[in-house]
Amino acid sequence: MAEAAEESTYVWSHKARITLFLSAMRHFRDTLRENGTAVHYRQLDHPRNHGSLSLELKRSIDILKPQRLVLTQPGEWRVQKALTTIAEAANLPLEVCNDGHFFETLEGFSQYAGEGKALRMASFYRKMRRATGILMTGDKPEGGKWSYDTENRGTFSKTGPGKIPQPKSFSPDGTTREVMKLVEKRFSGHPGRLTHFDWPVNPGQASKALADFTQKRLPQFGTYQDAMWTKCSYLYHSRLSSAMNLKLLNPREAVTSAERAYRNGSAPLNSVEGFVRQVLGWREYVRGVYWHFMPEYEALNALNANAPLPPFYWTGDTEMNCLRETIRQTLDTGYAHHIQRLMVTGLFALLLGVDPREVHRWYLAIYVDAVEWAELPNTLGMSQFADGGIMASKPYVASGKYIGKMSNYCRRCRYDPSQALSDDACPFTTLYWDFLIRHGPALRENPRMGLQLRNLDPFSKEKCRAIAAKTSTLRKNIQ
Ligand code: FAD
Ligand code: SF4
Numbered sequence: 001m002a003e004a005a006e007e008s009t010y011v012w013s014h015k016a017r018i019t020l021f022l023s024a025m026r027h028f029r030d031t032l033r034e035n036g037t038a039v040h041y042r043q044l045d046h047p048r049n050h051g052s053l054s055l056e057l058k059r060s061i062d063i064l065k066p067q068r069l070v071l072t073q074p075g076e077w078r079v080q081k082a083l084t085t086i087a088e089a090a091n092l093p094l095e096v097c098n099d100g101h102f103f104e105t106l107e108g109f110s111q112y113a114g115e116g117k118a119l120r121m122a123s124f125y126r127k128m129r130r131a132t133g134i135l136m137t138g139d140k141p142e143g144g145k146w147s148y149d150t151e152n153r154g155t156f157s158k159t160g161p162g163k164i165p166q167p168k169s170f171s172p173d174g175t176t177r178e179v180m181k182l183v184e185k186r187f188s189g190h191p192g193r194l195t196h197f198d199w200p201v202n203p204g205q206a207s208k209a210l211a212d213f214t215q216k217r218l219p220q221f222g223t224y225q226d227a228m229w230t231k232c233s234y235l236y237h238s239r240l241s242s243a244m245n246l247k248l249l250n251p252r253e254a255v256t257s258a259e260r261a262y263r264n265g266s267a268p269l270n271s272v273e274g275f276v277r278q279v280l281g282w283r284e285y286v287r288g289v290y291w292h293f294m295p296e297y298e299a300l301n302a303l304n305a306n307a308p309l310p311p312f313y314w315t316g317d318t319e320m321n322c323l324r325e326t327i328r329q330t331l332d333t334g335y336a337h338h339i340q341r342l343m344v345t346g347l348f349a350l351l352l353g354v355d356p357r358e359v360h361r362w363y364l365a366i367y368v369d370a371v372e373w374a375e376l377p378n379t380l381g382m383s384q385f386a387d388g389g390i391m392a393s394k395p396y397v398a399s400g401k402y403i404g405k406m407s408n409y410c411r412r413c414r415y416d417p418s419q420a421l422s423d424d425a426c427p428f429t430t431l432y433w434d435f436l437i438r439h440g441p442a443l444r445e446n447p448r449m450g451l452q453l454r455n456l457d458p459f460s461k462e463k464c465r466a467i468a469a470k471t472s473t474l475r476k477n478i479q
Pocket of ligand 2: 321409
């Protein structure tokens with residue numbers, strides 16, 4: 001095992017992301033050694049650390065002289081390529097093993113993808129439910145419906161969510177504190193803070209985090225899955241993505257725990273199905289899309305977006321309250337929930353027309369759960385529509401009014417989400433109309449865009465010109 005500086009610097013990683021990965025590795029190393037396994041481990045601060053996984057592999061081959069290499073399927077195409085190149089140069093056979101932390105194999109996904117139907121999460125999810133028997137009664141979905149997503153869109157009243165059980169927090173132990181010191185020293189210029197670091201770093205903690213979520217927050221998870229609220233970073237979300245991605249928690253345990261809560265009557269079906277859909281559906285689907293379409297996928301840019309990422313993405317210094325709240329929370333914790341990622345930071349970049357590779361690099365750097373197989377399809381496909389519809393059947397575009405409906409951000413903002421042209425016009429709303437005007441001709445063929453595009457019909461030429469002018473000023477002021 002090797003701690004390679006390159007893994008923290010090839011994107012400008014959040015300090016919490018680096019800390020979590022290294023701490024989880026060191027805990028795993030210690031457990032293996034306690035169980036009697038010999039581990040060759042190279043720490044980041046070793047004076048002869050070569051700085052990259054491939055060079056450390058080469059060094060190990062020179063010293064250990066193995067007959068063959070065995071590797072679990074990595075989380076990034078880049079890493080697999082680099083390690084394969086080293087194995088070939090050393091003339092060693094390399095066996096890439098299936099990663100048992102997923103329900104579906106890559107071959108299974110490719111077979112499904114090759115069946116000629118449009119690649120859609122909903123049909124893949126149905127297949128996975130049937131194959132695993134999760135939330136099934138015989139061959140029928142539990143409750144009669146495959147998805148309860150219409151019951152996942154609840155919002156809070158004006159008084160807010162009230163008291164939400166706080167997620168289980170894990171104070172950094174000695175190993176984590178040592179890593180934190182190293183990260184503060186070695187990556188002092190990197191974004192983010194470690195003050196609030198409380199992520200599970202070993203399987204025991206991950207299990208406790210799952211039990212805590214299942215018991216205290218899962219029952220309301222489904223209803224408020226899409227809601228946002230100031231100073232409530234986690235709401236009813238599980239915070240389990242990093243534990244699952246780092247293999248501290250097997251997704252089977254997460255899904256089983258949720259299903260058990262439904263069967264014993266402690267959580268309703270809309271919540272349990274909502275959670276199962278995220279883990280058994282979306283999580284498996286994005287991984288399949290990643291490996292099926294890489295490496296070409298990374299270069300896709302269907303909307304020809306080429307604006308630079310606004311600098312405030314790294315600081316949160318903006319007057320747009322929704323972005324300020326989401327980005328500052330992200331810098332503090334390395335976390336934002338799905339709707340904050342998709343409908344605040346992601347939506348703004350999409351409407352502004354930011355180069356999807358810049359957006360991709362930001363998402364890969366800034367979240368504690370960021371691994372490319374999960375991040376890239378979510379960013380490039382679901383959020384930026386850069387894959388032209390492989391992942392999502394239409395671009396997820398909305399005006400500031402959507403954010404106003406799903407959160408209290410707009411109430412504390414100097415902008416007005418219902419305005420597109422006035423002095424206090426919400427930039428999301430101005431850019432929303434600009435997006436529809438710019439991309440309308442290309443998107444008109446898409447039946448799912450019809451309703452949104454028809455709203456442009458009453459717009460006069462003058463109004464379209466005014467929106468273009470307002471957008472142009474906005475772009476200048478943002479950079
Ligand atoms: P919950 O809301 O509690 O959901 C439960 C679990 O479902 C998550 O832990 C996660 O494992 C899984 N899940 C939910 N939605 C997705 C999804 N769309 N894709 C994959 N898994 C999902 N997730 C990552 O794990 N790593 C990433 O790098 C990542 N990047 C993203 C980038 C963008 C632009 C967007 C829109 C989403 C991204 N996601 C990513 C998906 C999702 O936002 C996070 O998994 C989720 O917010 C993690 O918080 P949670 O554990 O509290 O999730
Ligand atoms: Fe965000 Fe616009 Fe609402 Fe302000 S008014 S919080 S910028 S959506």
